[in-house]
Amino acid sequence: MSQDSATATEAARKLTGRRRREVVAVLLFSGGPIFESSIPLSVFGIDRQDAGVPRYRLLVCGGEEGPLRTTGGLELTAPYGLEAISRAGTVVVPAWRSITSPPPAEALEALRRAHEEGARIVGLCTGAFVLAAAGLLDGRPATTHWMYAPTLAKRYPSVHVDPRELFVDDGDVLTSAGTAAGIDLCLHIVRTDHGAEAAGALARRLVVPPRRSGGQERYLDRSLPEEIGSDPLAEVVAWALEHLHEQFDVETLAARAYMSRRTFDRRFRSLTGSAPLQWLITQRVLQAQRLLETSDYSVDEVAGRCGFRSPVALRGHFRRQLGSSPAAYRAAYRARRPQGGAESVATAVEAVVPSQGPSSGRRGSPASSAPVVLAASVGSGEHSLPGPDAFVPGRPALPGQRSAP
Numbered sequence: 001m002s003q004d005s006a007t008a009t010e011a012a013r014k015l016t017g018r019r020r021r022e023v024v025a026v027l028l029f030s031g032g033p034i035f036e037s038s039i040p041l042s043v044f045g046i047d048r049q050d051a052g053v054p055r056y057r058l059l060v061c062g063g064e065e066g067p068l069r070t071t072g073g074l075e076l077t078a079p080y081g082l083e084a085i086s087r088a089g090t091v092v093v094p095a096w097r098s099i100t101s102p103p104p105a106e107a108l109e110a111l112r113r114a115h116e117e118g119a120r121i122v123g124l125c126t127g128a129f130v131l132a133a134a135g136l137l138d139g140r141p142a143t144t145h146w147m148y149a150p151t152l153a154k155r156y157p158s159v160h161v162d163p164r165e166l167f168v169d170d171g172d173v174l175t176s177a178g179t180a181a182g183i184d185l186c187l188h189i190v191r192t193d194h195g196a197e198a199a200g201a202l203a204r205r206l207v208v209p210p211r212r213s214g215g216q217e218r219y220l221d222r223s224l225p226e227e228i229g230s231d232p233l234a235e236v237v238a239w240a241l242e243h244l245h246e247q248f249d250v251e252t253l254a255a256r257a258y259m260s261r262r263t264f265d266r267r268f269r270s271l272t273g274s275a276p277l278q279w280l281i282t283q284r285v286l287q288a289q290r291l292l293e294t295s296d297y298s299v300d301e302v303a304g305r306c307g308f309r310s311p312v313a314l315r316g317h318f319r320r321q322l323g324s325s326p327a328a329y330r331a332a333y334r335a336r337r338p339q340g341g342a343e344s345v346a347t348a349v350e351a352v353v354p355s356q357g358p359s360s361g362r363r364g365s366p367a368s369s370a371p372v373v374l375a376a377s378v379g380s381g382e383h384s385l386p387g388p389d390a391f392v393p394g395r396p397a398l399p400g401q402r403s404a405p
Contacts, residue, residue, distance in 0.1 A: 014118030018087045021193075025059040025088035025114075027107065027130075028078055031097025034071040036125050036182055040092040043186040043202070052201040054194045059084045063107040082110045090120045090189070093127035094182065099148050099155075108134040121173050122189070124182035128175045132156040136173050143168045145178030154271060166212060184212055233257060233267060240280065244287050245305050250276045285321050288314055292330040299326045 015021060024044040028037055045058035062068060062078035069075050085091055091114050096103060111134045115121050123131040128144040129152060131137050137159040144152050149163035162168065167176035167185040169192075176185035187210060191199035196210070203210040236257045240248075253276060254264035268276040288306045291297055297305065303314035318326050 015089050016117040019089050019114075019117055019119055020057075020087060021089035022055070023057045023059060023088045024090045024092060025061050025080075025085045026092045026094060027061050027063045027082075027085070027111075028068055028076065028094070029063045029097055029103070029107075030066075030068040030070075032068070032070055032095040034074065035179060036095040036127075037070065039124065039182040040094055040122075040186055042206070043183070043190070044092075048202065048205055051205055053190070053198050053205070059088060061085055064104050082106055085110045085114050085119075086117075088114065088119055090122060092122040092124065092186075093130045094124045096126040096130045099126055099129050099151050103130045103133050111136065115172065118172075120189075122185065123173075123175045124185065125176065125178045128152060129155075131173065131175065132159055137175070140170050140173060141168050142170070142173075142175040143177055144175060147178070150274075153274075157270060180208075183208055187211075233271060241283065244284055244307050247307050247309060250280065253280075281317050282321065284308060285314075285317050288318060288326065289322070289329070292326055293333050302326065 024040065026037075026040045026044070041058065041060065044056040045060075047055050049055050059080050060078050061080045061082060061084050063082065066077050067075040068078065091111060093111070107130070111121060111131070115134075115136055121131060121136055123129075123142075123144075125145050126148060128137065128142055129148075132142070132152060132155070137156065139158055139160075141160040141162055142152075143149070143162050143165045146163045149161050152159065153161040163177075165177065166181040167174065167188060169185075169188065174185060174189070176182050183206065187199050187203055187208075190202055191210075200210045236253050239256060240253055250264070251261055254261045257264055257267075259267065265276060268274070268279070274282075284306045288302050288308075291302045291305060292299075295302075299314065300311045303311040306314065308314040308317070315325055318324070318329070322329060324332070
């Protein structure tokens, strides 16, 4: 039995009272985006037993008084209220209307009670903010849309936010990145409950891959969240970005902030959710990425112009963050320029990036593992597709998830 299915079985044994494993409650709020809201409704609410997909019983619950207004001014009326959550073995929060406003206290209490009684709690995209507000993510790994990850990390410092992942399965609490990653997580739940064959059958019906490779890296904007603009550290960060071509370390930044290294690390992490060394390395890699795209400098010259002490250091960090060597990345980028389309990019990358074996999922704070990649709030919104110059090759063979040990 796999670790995921063992966890699911254990969770099912813990269900108390009227709760049933096959009952899925979806908690909707006014102001939520209709796409994210519809994902669990489609996955768990349609009878596809003819295709070999076991049936769930869906309860659509209003998290507050209706009617619920959603994208485009549509108004919805949920057939159930919060009381129906008491029957669910899985509770899904597909989205929350605002990352700056607190969810209703009654809904948070219903989620806490459900969790205490053994229900599996799922947050899709900004639904992670509701789970965090309920205290269900304290001390746990979690993810959300890359654009909101810094805000989640800053507002809930006890949550181990990892913006790299498509979804994180921590056993009885699961979270996903934005929009389409919600489909990935829902398919993962079906796979955990009923096996790969059922999940594959459902994926075919939805016309999506059963498992997506890679994480959110290819979509990330790796600058800092807008909230840092009014903080005294903003001046130090601006200086660092302007002097990436120089060789300096975090001690230099701490000195410019008139702080000890320890205090600087703590303040920087509280603002961004990232360790300063990891952020600095990521900025240097991003600068190298730009130079590889826009200049004819050799890889050795690019390393020097990005503040790396040697080309070997550049190659190591570049491959760890982007899954490709600098030379291979440049070749892939130039190969797709005449076509300018995403498909040619993917083809070029597959040709130059060797496949790697899947990495083992490890629970823990992202600060202690792979380089952290953080996001900035952008005006285009979470549903915008990245432009042709925003492509970043992802990690070749990862399943896009981190599961509970």
